[in-house]
Amino acid sequence: xxxxxxxxxxxxxxxxxxxxxxxxxxxxxxxxxxxxxxxxxxxxxxxxxxxxxxxxxxxxxxxxxxxxxxxxxxxxxxxxxxxxxxxxxxxxxxxxxx
Amino acid sequence: xxxxxxxxxxxxxxxxxxxxxxxxxxxxxxxxxxxxxxxxxxxxxxxxxxxxxxxxxxxxxxxxxxxxxxxxxxxxxxxxxxxxxxxxxxxxxxxxxxxxxxxxxxxxxxxxxxxxxxxxxxxxxxxxxxxxxxxxxxxxxxxxxxxxxxxxxxxxxxxxxxxxxxxxxxxxxxxxxxxxxxxxxxxxxxxxxxxxxxxxxxxxxxxxxxxxxxxxxxxxxxxxxxxxxxxxxxxxxxxxxxxxxxxxxxxxxxxxxxxxxxxxxxxxxxxxxxxxxxxxxxxxxxxxxxxxxxxxxx
Numbered sequence: 179x180x181x182x183x184x185x186x187x188x189x190x191x192x193x194x195x196x197x198x199x200x201x202x203x204x205x206x207x208x209x210x211x212x213x214x215x216x217x218x219x220x221x222x223x224x225x226x227x228x229x230x231x232x233x234x235x236x237x238x239x240x241x242x243x244x245x246x247x248x249x250x251x252x253x254x255x256x257x258x259x260x261x262x263x264x265x266x267x268x269x270x271x272x273x274x275x276x
Numbered sequence: 277x278x279x280x281x282x283x284x285x286x287x288x289x290x291x292x293x294x295x296x297x298x299x300x301x302x303x304x305x306x307x308x309x310x311x312x313x314x315x316x317x318x319x320x321x322x323x324x325x326x327x328x329x330x331x332x333x334x335x336x337x338x339x340x341x342x343x344x345x346x347x348x349x350x351x352x353x354x355x356x357x358x359x360x361x362x363x364x365x366x367x368x369x370x371x372x373x374x375x376x377x378x379x380x381x382x383x384x385x386x387x388x389x390x391x392x393x394x395x396x397x398x399x400x401x402x403x404x405x406x407x408x409x410x411x412x413x414x415x416x417x418x419x420x421x422x423x424x425x426x427x428x429x430x431x432x433x434x435x436x437x438x439x440x441x442x443x444x445x446x447x448x449x450x451x452x453x454x455x456x457x458x459x460x461x462x463x464x465x466x467x468x469x470x471x472x473x474x475x476x477x478x479x480x481x482x483x484x485x486x487x488x489x490x491x492x493x494x495x496x497x498x499x500x501x502x503x504x505x506x507x508x509x510x511x512x513x514x515x516x517x518x519x520x521x522x523x524x525x526x527x528x529x530x531x532x533x534x535x536x537x538x539x540x541x542x543x544x545x546x547x548x549x550x551x552x553x554x555x556x557x558x559x560x561x562x563x564x565x566x567x568x569x570x571x572x573x574x
Contacts, residue, residue, distance in 0.1 A: 232361045239368040246375035253382035260389040267393060271400040 182231035186222060189215050189237040192245075200244040203251035207244035211237050308356035311363035312346060318370040319343050325377060331384075332376040339369035426456070445492050460499075460572045463489065467507075467523070467565040476522035478530055486527070489569060490534030502542045502570040503527050508561035509548040521545030527567050 193211055200208040218233035319339050322328045328336050346362035442454040442461055453464045470482040478486070493501060505520030505527075524543040532538050553560035 232357075236361070236364060236368075239365050239372070243368050243372050243375065246372050246379065250375050250379035250382065253379040253386065256386045257382045260386050260392075264389065264392055264396065268396055271396060275400065275403065 179227045179231075181222065181227050182218075182234050185231050185234035185238070186215075186218055189218065189234040189241065192238045192241040196241040196245040196248070199248035199252065200241075203248035204244040207240060207247050211240035211244055214240060308350055308359035308363070311360040311367070312350055315343050315346060315363040315367040315370065318367045318374075322370040322373045322377075325374065327381055328373050328377040330377075331380040332373045335369065335373035335376045339366055339373050342366035342369045441492060441495065445488055457570075459502075459570050461570070463569040463571070465489075465527075465567045465569070466562065467567065468562070470527065470567060471523055474519070476519060476526050478526055482530075486530045487534065490531050490536055493531065493536050493540075493571075496571065497537075497540075500540050500542070500572045501531075501536070502544070502568075502572065503531075504568045504570065505543075505545040506550060506552075506564060506566050506568070507548050508564040509551070509555040510561065513547055517545055517547030519545070520547050523567060527569070 193215055196208060196211070214233045214237035218230050218237055221230035221233060322336055322339060342362065343366035346359060346366050349362055350359045442463070445454065455462050465485065469485060470478055472479060503524045505524035507516040507520050521544065524545050528541050528543040531541060548555070548564070551564045553563035555561050555564060
C-alpha cells in the first residue's frame with residue numbers, strides 16, 4: 179500500500195479552510211476532524227498507511243461537514259436578523275396606518 | 277471566554293476523548309453492516325427531502341456514489357473495517373447534503389428578503405390606495421345624495437324643469453344669477469346692468485336681459501312673481517328705500533310691457549335691508565345693489 183500523502187494533504191487543506199468559521203459555529207465537529215487528522219499523521223509516522231488513509235479521508239469529510247454546520251449556523255443567524263428587521267418594518271407600516 | 281463558549285469547549289474535549297476511545301485501536305466501526313445501515317438511513321432522509329434535490333444535488337449525488345461503493349465493497353466481502361470506513365464516508369456525505377440544503381435555503385431567504393420587504397411596502401401602498409378610493413366613493417355618494425336632495429327640493433318649490441330653465445337663462449345672461457330658496461327660485465339682477473347710478477330709468481343694455489326674463493316668466497304663467505329692489509348702505513335710508521321702490525317698479529313695468537300679467541307681479545323696495553354681502557367693501561356694496569325676481573312656488 180502506498181503512503182496516503184495526497185489524502186493527508188487534502189484533509190489538511192479542508193481543515194484549514196473549515197477552521198475560521200467552524201471554530202466558532204461548529205467546534206465539536208471541527209475538534210473531531212482535527213483529532214482524526216492527528217491519528218492519520220500518527221499512523222503515517224508508524225508506517226500504518228491503511229489507517230493513515232482511513233483517518234485522513236474521514237478527517238476530510240468531517241471537516242467538510244463541520245464547514246456546512248458552520249455555514250448553516252451563520253445563515254440561520256442572518257435569517258433571524260432578516261425576520262426581525264421585516265417584523266420591525268411590518269410593525270412600522272402598521273403603526274403608520276393607524 | 278464566556279460560560280457558553282467554555283461549555284462548548286469542554287463538551288468538545290469530552291467528545292474528543294470518547295471519539296478517541298471509539299476510533300482508537302484498529303476498529304473504526306464495530307460492524308460493517310451496522311455502518312451500512314446507518315449510511316442508508318441517513319441517505320434515505322436526505323434523498324426524501326425535496327430541498328436537498330434542488331439545493332444540494334451535487335452533494336446528494338456524492339453521497340449516493342459513496343453509498344453504492346460501500347455496498348459494493350460489502351457485497352464483495354471486503355474487510356469489514358474498510359466497508360465500515362466507506363459507509364462512514366457515505367453517511368457523512370449525506371449529512372453534508374442535508375446541512376448544505378438547509379443553509380442554502382436560509383441564504384435564499386436572506387437574498388429574497390428585499391422582495392419580502394418590498395411586498396410589505398407594496399401591500400401597505402395598496403391599502404392606502406384602497407382607503408383613498410373608499411374616501412372618493414364616500415364623497416361621490418355624498419354628492420349624489422346632495423343632488424337628490426336638491427332635486428327633491430326643486431320639485432317641492434318649482435319642479436326640476438323650472439330649475440333647468442333657470443340654469444339655461446343664467447347661462448344665456450351672465451349678469452343674472454339664479455338660486456333656489458325656501459321662497460322659490462330667485463333671479464338676481466345687478467343694478468349696474470339695469471340702471472345708471474342714482475336713477476330708476478332702465479338702461480338700453482337692460483332690455484335684452486328683461487326680454488329673456490319675460491320670455492321665461494311667460495312659460496310659467498301659473499306662478500306669482502315678487503320683484504324686490506335693494507341698495508347698498510351708502511346714503512340715507514329713506515332715499516335708498518324710495519330709489520329701490522322706483523327701480524322695482526321700473527322692472528315691473530318693463531315686464532308688463534313685455535306681456536307679463538300685472539296681477540302676477542308684486543314690486544317692493546327694501547333699500548339697504550337684507551344685504552347679501554358686507555357694505556364695508558366695494559365688491560360687497562356692488563353685490564347688495566340688486567333687483568331680485570322671486571318666482572313663488574305654485
